[in-house]
Amino acid sequence: MSDPITPVLTKRWLSPNSWRLSTYEQLEGYTAARKALRGTPEQLVSLIKEAGLRGRGGAGFPAGVKWGFMPKDEEKPHYLVINADEGEPGTCKDIPLMMADPHSLIEGCIISAYAMRAHHCFIYVRGEVLHCMRRLSAAVSEAYEAGYLGSDIFGSGFDLDITVHAGAGAYICGEETALLDSLEGRRGEPRLKPPFPAASGLYSQPTTVNNVETIATVPFIVNGGVDWFRAMGTEKSPGPKIFSISGHVERPGQYEAPLGTTLRELLDLAGGMKDGIPLKFWTPGGSSTPLFTAEHLDVPLDFEGAAEAGSMLGTTALMIFNETVSVPWAVMKWTQFYRHESCGKCTPCREGTYWLAQILERMVDGRGTEEDIETLLDVCDNVLGRSFCALGDGAVSPITSGIQYFRSEFLELCRQNATSSAASSGGDAQSALVGAQS
Incomplete structure (x- = not known):
């Protein structure tokens, strides 16, 4: 990668007061939601399927297919739940996204909830990140005041309420069914599947659980279209991705790049290995993914490339360790x-x-x-x-x-x-x- 890509997901992060509604609206904010609500839920589900958006929370399951599992009737309440727990060691992409650009998540929630006929969305945030909770809650309040949440959004007849919920710091609640148990006020433990959440999730009603980055990507697909989105990344893993790079690099942080980018290219963006000490081993997607070594510098970091090399893409939490580490x-x-x-x-x-x-x-x-x-x-x-x-x-x-x-x-x-x-x-x-x- 000779030059960093044009930012997509992170393009507003460095704008003054990027978390404010006024800034978001100046930078195409809520234009995608207006456009989406003029269409039908079926059209949105098809759009996400054609774009090939895959879950950014670790498993990489196609988002459009997951949305399609939701019942098309509204005999029962439907729920959208956002997994913002982010407890995987080394992962730090969702919290910066919610801190710098919370309205992209809120707009994504509006579009996604409409596509799944859900009228209540819960955002489950890790309770320790109090600063993030406050900023996200303030953004939700701004959206309500502007009429972007609540009843008859944009005059479309669609209603949506968002509840920001603080978890209690349990790693297991990053698992979607344990998260649902926690939301219901019970001890967070994984549920037996089937039934799957789309059939019986939150309060035993049809539910879809998606990651923050997945939903925040949706407005860009609605505005940019399928061909634009698929121009980035690989055929089976299209689109941009936020990579969390930590450890022995000169400039640790969040780096946006297309899926399929290699660690060698990401290290160039991060300034190389700290103090010039050579790379020894690293994780491609957090500590729950099999380790890679210096021999894997050129493995394409997409869902297929990481799997073929013997690991998983996971949450793209790249923890970098030099030769001094046992x-x-x-x-x-x-x-x-x-x-x-x-x-x-x-x-x-x-x-x-x-x-x-x-x-x-x-x-x-x-x-x-x-x-x-x-x-x-x-x-x-x-x-x-x-x-x-x-x-x-x-x-x-x-x-x-x-x-x-x-x-x-x-x-x-x-x-x-x-x-x-x-x-x-x-x-x-x-x-x-x-x-x-x-």
Whole structure:
């Protein structure tokens, strides 16, 4: 990438008072909603399907297809729920978006809710980000005062209310059904599927759960059209994407680029590796995605490219680590996080993360054995695909990929322990012999 692309999702971020309604309206704000509400819900669903917009929350499921699952009748209330929990380690794209440009999300909610015949939208925000809650709530109030929310929006006869809800800081509530339980006032735990939310979601009514970035992209598609959107990205993963780059780079931050961009190109935008220390390993989509190494610099960062290389695009949270970082230590820290955040509903995840963390802590502390490596892999095998939700799968990803690419580092920890144990035993034997002679 010789030059940064023309910003799309982030184009208003640096404007003075970008979060204000007045600024948003000066920069094409709410023109897409007016245009959308002149059409039919079916036309909007078809538009999003043709554009190929895929969910930006991690799974990459086609948004238009997801919208199409919603019933077309309105015998029951329909709900749109925005997942703004953003708890994945390394991910920091949705909160900056809501801070800098909250009205793009609100406009996206209007269009998306109309397409799904929903008249109430809930935005579930991570409760710790109080500054974001305040700014988003203020933007919702501005939209109500301007007549963009409430009854008969733009004279279309369409009504929509938005409720901003603060979560309580549970990682599991990033899983859509656990989020719905939390919204209903219950402990956040994943639900058994089926039934899927489109059939029985919030309050047992038809519901669609979408990520912040997914919905904020919708107004741009409505205004720009299918061909414009598909001109960016790849055939199967079109459009722009916000990449969260953190760790050992000169300029960490949010970088917008087309899907399919490589880490090599993103590192150029971020000023390269910090202090010139070479890259060792990195995550393409947060800590729940398998690790990549310096050999994966040119992997296309789209949903297909990351999968073909053995990982997942996830939330495009690129955590960059240089050669000074111990892989077993980093893997241990992530596993401690998953142990803490496991909701405890299913045995493989509840017990598996506990034992995985214990083994890794022992190894990093210099008390591990080579057998521990095989034990780690065995426990991972009993967690992967056997957990109630994806948290278990995400918890084992850094461990299995870490051992795959850096087994020598795990072995070295064990050898250091064996050497120190042998030296200690030799010293004890010598002391015993001296004692016996005396």
